[in-house]
Each structure stands twice: as structure tokens, then as C-alpha cells.
Amino acid sequence: MTVHYDLYGEVALIRLDNPPMNGLSLAxxxxxxxxxxxxxxxxxxxxxxxxxxxxxxxSGADIKEFGSPLAFQGPNLSQLIAMVERSPKPVVAALGGVAMGGGLELALGCHYRIATPDCSLALPEVKLGLVPGAGGTQRLPRALGVEPALNLVVSGDAVKAEQLAAIPGQRLFDRLAAGAETLRDEAIALARAGADAQAAGQPLPRLRDLPCSHPRADGYFHFARTLVKGKAGPLPAPVKAVDLVETATRSPFDEGMAIEFQSFRLLMESPESAALRHAFLAERAASRIADMPPGIRPRDVQSVAVVGAGTMGCGIAISLLQAGLPVTLLETKQEALDRGLASIRQHFETELRKGRLKPGQLDERLALLRGSLDYADLAQADLAIEAVFEDMGVKESVFRQLDAVMKPGAILASNTSTLDLDRIAAFTQRPQDVVGLHFFSPAHLMKLLEVVRGVQTSHEVLATAMALGKRIRKTCVVSGVCDGFIGNRMLDPYLRQAAFLLEEGCSPAEVDRAMEKFGFPMGPFRMSDMAGNDIGWYIRQRHRLERPEIRHSAVADRLCELGRFGQKTGAGWYDYVAGRRDAIPSPVVQQLIEQHRQAIGIVPRRVPEQEIVQRLLLALVNEGARILEQGIAARASDIDLVYLTGYGFPAWRGGPMHYADQLGLFEVAETMRQFAQAPNGDAVFWQPAEWLQRLVAAGGRFNG
Known part of the structure; x- marks a missing residue:
């Protein structure tokens, strides 16, 4: 971490060197x-x-400093930019790779800017619940124009320099470089030209001195604010960003800067920003495996086999094909194979029709795909991913056949969502080459990939699984082996508690409404209907044999006994109309619940919305604490990341463990004890995990 200073004749070259992305830390x-x-x-x-x-x-400010005194310790970013802007000698920003957040703001403070055409520029602060805090909302509208600048600030999305340079009248770039190889020399030439212009009497150009206006300001900002409010939901930052760009058009520059900085500081203290920053750092932390020896290199994966051409198998195949990996899709019957291949083709044809694929890409991706009914055709694949029915007997058959035909060094992966990976690995002669790759449905869309590490999974195989996940653009979280791994293990008590709420007086719609109001896209019952209630039924049947001590409500079994498996059968916890996914409250289900209450002798009561939310969330938190205690997850932020990327936990809440930290762990434990003592309370269910109790005693947090 340093800054290099070199002289090229009369030009000083200052290079920021803070790998990997040159974050603007205090140092x-x-x-x-x-x-x-x-x-x-x-x-x-x-x-x-x-x-x-x-x-x-x-890439901008060092996010690890946010929320600490280092973020504002002098020289802070605004002070550095002011020094650049006040420089008596011209300063040229040479932009390559990325110029984002504070990095772009620093460039805006320079007198001249040159960029490679493919340089990505963004002000992504809204994605962290913030607004730019060092002049981004005040200088960028002067450089690009109000509307393009507002789009960048509010979206937080990256745009290539060549696109921005094409905006009529833009003053963001003085020129585009030919490429990264010539950027330095072209920037030095631009600096010399700037010095010559200054010597000829021209003042140094500063974006702050440019006018900033919009011909229809009142109507435009009213429209923009209304649109952004509708998309932003509970997040205050996007709407504040609109206010700040409007301020740039109405107030003197220094006044706008002061308002922007104050807004940035206030938002940094908001719970929404704290949660979003936590999620950002959690994703970075998840890629670090504490016991990975130095020098371990992933195996080369050039071709993949997918066993099973159902919905999950096809989704996995699509993810691999999108990354340019050749895929052999295996099925046991021609009809099932044809159906799977047709489904994959249809997906890419739809992508082409919607403009998400270029014409040539359709043929390129389909050329990478072949189908087979013979395990021998998988012999030379570097990796096989099993995506068959969630039954140990079926898994055993698949893995014994894979082990027999696949070459030495090939990796055997299971997409199991709940079963014991170590038992699966024991079906082979290469347990060190077996790993879990738990995709979430639909696999080509869902971001999360649980990488399940068996007792004998080698470091090399684990590193390969993580590298593959990154290649196919998944967020990878490592899990140890247990029933359900991280996500589904925690989902079990969440769903059990939801069913207990039905027994006590709630309707499915009341429970779902409470959780959706909290921020989930779907409550537990709508989610179960979408996934298929028969999946949970199968798991409960297995649990009754393997873990008879666990208490379940019988109401979900009664539902399945009626054949109400969810959207796919047109009836589940709700009724459904063909061709639509609207969840319609069902009188049949209400009657079923009432009959069940009578059978177990419960008089229904009105359950407050806050209790619904807390019971479901704290069920997640307590199981998460047990997962940490048993070493299934390496860190609490990994659990948060699983729920943020795989289960719809609202990003601006930061995940269940972060949410518990925000509540305070003493309050969490006390609330659990109150639930245990309530009528119909379950003392065993609500016993705080030992890990949680230890943290409470030490005054600690899950995410320390």
C-alpha cells in the first residue's frame, strides 16, 4: 500500500498502489x-x-473504514480532492480499469481527464445505502448534464467511458486514450498541453466553475423523485440522491457540497447503510477459507457433466453454458433427455428474443451442449454434478456409476440440499474428490451456491469448487456437513414455527403479510407453495425416522394428504387459478386449520404482527447460532450471506445474524425465554443456543 512518484521530464506521475483496486484508504x-x-x-x-x-x-473509498473515525480522519477524501482542485499546476486524471465512487469523485476534482474506452465508471454509493460524499452529486451534473448524471447516481450502475464520452456536450473527458497500453503516455501529453495552455494565460478548468441547470427543473425532479421513491422502497439514499442533484441546479457549489457531505454522514449512521455495508463485506469474506494452505491451485475444469435433466439439472447446465463450459447432460430415458435439451434450447431462444443474447451466441452455447443416456460418455469430464431426486438410494446408484467411469482426478459433486454428503462420498473410492454444490432453484438465476465440504474433501477440490462458482458468477459460501447445511437447516425451524403460528390463531395470509411487510419477497407459506409442499413433507417424514425428538405440527401433513402441493397442483396453502400465480386464501385450508386446532385442543388467539416476525426470525437466529457453535459455518456473516442471496432476506436488514446484532443479543435471548414461557410455548425449541448464551455473557455480537 503506497503511492509512487516518478518524473517524466516536467510532468510528475503519481500512481496509487493499493491492491487489488486502489482503494482510497487513509494511508x-x-x-x-x-x-x-x-x-x-x-x-x-x-x-x-x-x-x-x-x-x-x-474503486473508491476503503469501505472497511466506513463507520469508523478513519473514514473522516484528515486528510479525508474531500480534503484530498480540494487539494487537487486548488493545485496551481494542472492535474490530469488518467482513468483505466475502474473509476468508481470516491475514485470517480477524485477524478472529477482534477483539471483534465483522459480514460480508456473500456474504463468502467460508477457512483455506486446507493448500493451501500449512501450517497456520494465528496462532490459526486455536485460535479458530475456539471460534467455530464443533469439527466445522465442523475441516472448514474441513482442507479449506482457502471457505464463504460466510451458511452459517456458520446453524450453531447459532456465535459467529463477531455479525450479518450487509444487503450491501456498508451494511457500513461497520452495522459502525460495531455498534462504538457495543459501546462502550455496555462502558460498562455488560460485558467485551469474546474468542473465546479461550470453552470448546472435543467430547462424544466420543477417537472423533471418531481417526476424523478416519484419514480425513484417507487423503486427504492424503504431505502432513503436513492431519494436523497435526487434531492442532492437538484441542489446542484439551485444552490452555489460550496453550499451544495456542504449539504451533500452532511447527507452522506447521516446516511452512514443509518441502519440500512450499516446492513448493506455488512452484506458487501460479507461477500468478500466468504471467499476466504481459513485453513486453506498457501499455494493450493484449483484443478483445471474444461468440461462438465450434469446428471439429471430435470428443472435443477437444466438450470445448472444453463449456468455452465453461459460461462462457456462444455456440458454433457445425462438422463436414463430418452424422453426425459429430449425434454431437458428442449428446455435449455428454449431458454436461450427466449434470451435471444429479448435481446439478452447476440445472434451468434445462441449457436455458440448450444454447440457446447450434448445429451447422453450412457455414463461412459462422461468418462473424460473434469467434473460431474449430480442433480437427481433427493433420495439416498438414488444418489448411491449415481455416485457408484460415476466413480466407476470417470477419470482419475475428476471431481464428483452432489447438488443435494439436505442429505449427508459424507455418506454419499463413501459410495466412491475417491471421497477426497467429492464435494457438495448446492444450487438454488432456478439455478441459472439464483445467486447463491453452497459449497459443501465433506470430512475428506481435499483442499484442492474445495478451491476448485470455489473457483468454478466464481466463474459461473455465483456467490459461494462454504458449509460443513449437516442435515440441510446452512440455509435449509435454518429454514426447518423457521417453517416449523410458521406452522405453530397457524395452530395458535394465524391464517397463512396473516403470517405471509407480516414477513412480506418486514421485507421478504414471499412469506413462508407462499414460498412453500412455490417450491412444492411435497418437498417439505418428504423431509418431515425422514426427520420423524432420523430425529424423532423434533416436534412438528401435523397441519402441513394434512395439507399434503389432500394433494395440495402448491402452485404446480393449483392448490396448496392457497388456491391458484390456471395461468396466474396470485395466492388466493382458501376456505378449504382455513377449515383444515380450524379442525386441527380443535383436535389438539387449542383455542385460537390473535397473534400480533410483531410476534409473528420475531418468532420466525429468532427461530432462524437460534439455529444459526448452533451452526456457528458446531463449525458448520465459518463466520456469522456467511450465514447472513446465505439468507441474503438464497432466501430473500431483505438486503437492507443485513441478514438474520446481523439483524440479531442490531436488536442486541441480550434482548434476543430474553425474547426467546418469553416465547418459551407463553401458553403453548415450546421450552425446548426456545432454549437459547450455547453459542448465543456465551456471547450474551461476554457482551459480544455474532458479527464481531
Whole structure:
């Protein structure tokens, strides 16, 4: 972590070097200030070029400093940018790779800017519950125009420099470089030209001095604010971003800067931003495996076999094909294979029709796909992923056949969502090469991939699984072996508690409404109907044999005995009309619930919405604590990431363990004890996990 200072004749080249993305940490800011001062005092230096090492300008502020004094400790980012802007010698920003957040704001403070055409620019602060805090909302509208700038600030999305350079009248770039190889030299030439212009009497150009207006400001900002409010939901940052861009059109520059900085500080203290920043850091942390020896290299995966051409198998195949990997899809019957191949083709044809694929890409992806009915055709695959029915006998048959035909060094992966991976590995002569790859349905859309590490899974195989997940653009979280791994293990008590709420007086719609109001896209009963109630029924039947001590409500079994398996049968916890997915409250289900209450002797009561939410969430939290205690998850943030990316937990709440930290763990444990003591309370269910009790005693947090 440093800043390099070099002289190229009369131009000082200052390079930010903080791998991997040149984050603007306090140490980098301090070193940059020192380098700028050195250039200012050197009479031989006429101009400065500011660029990043390793062809990356800067991804912005160091998010690890957010929420700590380091974020604002001098020189803070605004002070660094002000120093650049006030420089008596021209400063050129040479932008390559990425210029995002504070990195883009730093570039906006320079007098001149040059970028490679493929450089990605963004102000992504809204994705962390923030707004730009170092002039982004005040300088960018002056550089690009109000409407393009507002789109960038509110969306947080990255745009290539060549697209922004095409905006009529833009002042963001003085020129585009030919490419990364020539960026430095072209930037130095631009700096010399700037110094010559200054010597000829031209003032240094500053974005702050440009006018900023919109011809129909009142109507435009009213429209923008209404639109953004509808999309932002409970998040305050996007709407505040609209306010700040409007401020740029109505207030003097320095006044707008002060308002922006104050807004940034207030949002940084908000629970929504804390949760979104936690999620961002959780995703980074999840890729780190504590006991991975240095020097372990992933195996080369050039071809993959997928066993099972059902919905899950096809979704996995699509994910692999999208990453350019050849796939052999295996089935036992021609009809099932034909159906799977046709489903995959239909998916890509739909993508082409919607403009998400270029014409040539359809043929390229389908050329990578072949079907087979013979395990021998998988012999040369580097990896096989089993995606068959969730039954141990079926898994055993598949893995014994894979083990017999696949080459030495090939990896055998199971998509099991609940079964014991170590038992599956024991069906082979290569348990060290067996790993779990638990995709979530639909596999080509869902971001989460649970990478399940068996007792004998080798470090090399684990590293390969993580690398594959990254290649197919999944968020990978490592889990140990247990019933349901991280996500589904926690889902079990969540769904059991939801069923107990029906016994006590709730309707499915009341429970779902409470959780959807909290922020889930679906409550537990709508989710079960979508996934298929027969899946949960099968798991409960297995649990009664393997774990008879667990208490279940019989009401869900009664539902399945009626054949109400959810959307696929047109009836589940709700009724459904063909061709639509609207969940219609069912009088049949209400009658079933009432009869069940009478059979077990419960007089229904009105359950407050807050109790519904807390019972379901704390059921997740307590099981999460047990998972940490048993070492199934490496860290609490991994659990949060599983629920944020795989189960619809609202991002602005940060995940169940973060939510518990925000409540306070003493309060969490006390609330559990109150639930245990309530009429019909389950003392065993609500016993706080030992891990939770230890944290309470130490005054700690899950995410320390």
C-alpha cells in the first residue's frame, strides 16, 4: 500500500498502489497529499498526472473504514480532492480499469481527464445505502448534464467511458486514450498541453466553475423523485440522491457540497447503510477459507457433466453454458433427455428474443451442449454434478456409476440440499474428490451456491469448487456437513414455527403479510407453495425416522394428504387459478386449520404482527447460532450471506445474524425465554443456543 512518484521530464506521475483496486484508504490519502505537495514545490514540475497502478484507477473509498473515525480522519477524501482542485499546476486524471465512487469523485476534482474506452465508471454509493460524499452529486451534473448524471447516481450502475464520452456536450473527458497500453503516455501529453495552455494565460478548468441547470427543473425532479421513491422502497439514499442533484441546479457549489457531505454522514449512521455495508463485506469474506494452505491451485475444469435433466439439472447446465463450459447432460430415458435439451434450447431462444443474447451466441452455447443416456460418455469430464431426486438410494446408484467411469482426478459433486454428503462420498473410492454444490432453484438465476465440504474433501477440490462458482458468477459460501447445511437447516425451524403460528390463531395470509411487510419477497407459506409442499413433507417424514425428538405440527401433513402441493397442483396453502400465480386464501385450508386446532385442543388467539416476525426470525437466529457453535459455518456473516442471496432476506436488514446484532443479543435471548414461557410455548425449541448464551455473557455480537 503506497503511492509512487516518478518524473517524466516536467510532468510528475503519481500512481496509487493499493491492491487489488486502489482503494482510497487513509494511508493512501496521506501518501497522495505528500506526493502532490512534492510536485507543487518542485519548480521543474509543470503538471501532474494522477493514475492507478495495475491499470486500475480506483474503486473508491476503503469501505472497511466506513463507520469508523478513519473514514473522516484528515486528510479525508474531500480534503484530498480540494487539494487537487486548488493545485496551481494542472492535474490530469488518467482513468483505466475502474473509476468508481470516491475514485470517480477524485477524478472529477482534477483539471483534465483522459480514460480508456473500456474504463468502467460508477457512483455506486446507493448500493451501500449512501450517497456520494465528496462532490459526486455536485460535479458530475456539471460534467455530464443533469439527466445522465442523475441516472448514474441513482442507479449506482457502471457505464463504460466510451458511452459517456458520446453524450453531447459532456465535459467529463477531455479525450479518450487509444487503450491501456498508451494511457500513461497520452495522459502525460495531455498534462504538457495543459501546462502550455496555462502558460498562455488560460485558467485551469474546474468542473465546479461550470453552470448546472435543467430547462424544466420543477417537472423533471418531481417526476424523478416519484419514480425513484417507487423503486427504492424503504431505502432513503436513492431519494436523497435526487434531492442532492437538484441542489446542484439551485444552490452555489460550496453550499451544495456542504449539504451533500452532511447527507452522506447521516446516511452512514443509518441502519440500512450499516446492513448493506455488512452484506458487501460479507461477500468478500466468504471467499476466504481459513485453513486453506498457501499455494493450493484449483484443478483445471474444461468440461462438465450434469446428471439429471430435470428443472435443477437444466438450470445448472444453463449456468455452465453461459460461462462457456462444455456440458454433457445425462438422463436414463430418452424422453426425459429430449425434454431437458428442449428446455435449455428454449431458454436461450427466449434470451435471444429479448435481446439478452447476440445472434451468434445462441449457436455458440448450444454447440457446447450434448445429451447422453450412457455414463461412459462422461468418462473424460473434469467434473460431474449430480442433480437427481433427493433420495439416498438414488444418489448411491449415481455416485457408484460415476466413480466407476470417470477419470482419475475428476471431481464428483452432489447438488443435494439436505442429505449427508459424507455418506454419499463413501459410495466412491475417491471421497477426497467429492464435494457438495448446492444450487438454488432456478439455478441459472439464483445467486447463491453452497459449497459443501465433506470430512475428506481435499483442499484442492474445495478451491476448485470455489473457483468454478466464481466463474459461473455465483456467490459461494462454504458449509460443513449437516442435515440441510446452512440455509435449509435454518429454514426447518423457521417453517416449523410458521406452522405453530397457524395452530395458535394465524391464517397463512396473516403470517405471509407480516414477513412480506418486514421485507421478504414471499412469506413462508407462499414460498412453500412455490417450491412444492411435497418437498417439505418428504423431509418431515425422514426427520420423524432420523430425529424423532423434533416436534412438528401435523397441519402441513394434512395439507399434503389432500394433494395440495402448491402452485404446480393449483392448490396448496392457497388456491391458484390456471395461468396466474396470485395466492388466493382458501376456505378449504382455513377449515383444515380450524379442525386441527380443535383436535389438539387449542383455542385460537390473535397473534400480533410483531410476534409473528420475531418468532420466525429468532427461530432462524437460534439455529444459526448452533451452526456457528458446531463449525458448520465459518463466520456469522456467511450465514447472513446465505439468507441474503438464497432466501430473500431483505438486503437492507443485513441478514438474520446481523439483524440479531442490531436488536442486541441480550434482548434476543430474553425474547426467546418469553416465547418459551407463553401458553403453548415450546421450552425446548426456545432454549437459547450455547453459542448465543456465551456471547450474551461476554457482551459480544455474532458479527464481531
Amino acid at each position: 493512501i490519502r496521506q501518501a497522495a497529499v505528500k506526493a502532490l505537495e512534492q510536485a507543487r514545490q518542485d519548480p521543474e514540475v509543470r503538471a501532474v498526472v494522477l493514475m492507478g497502478a495495475a491499470r486500475v484507477f480506483s
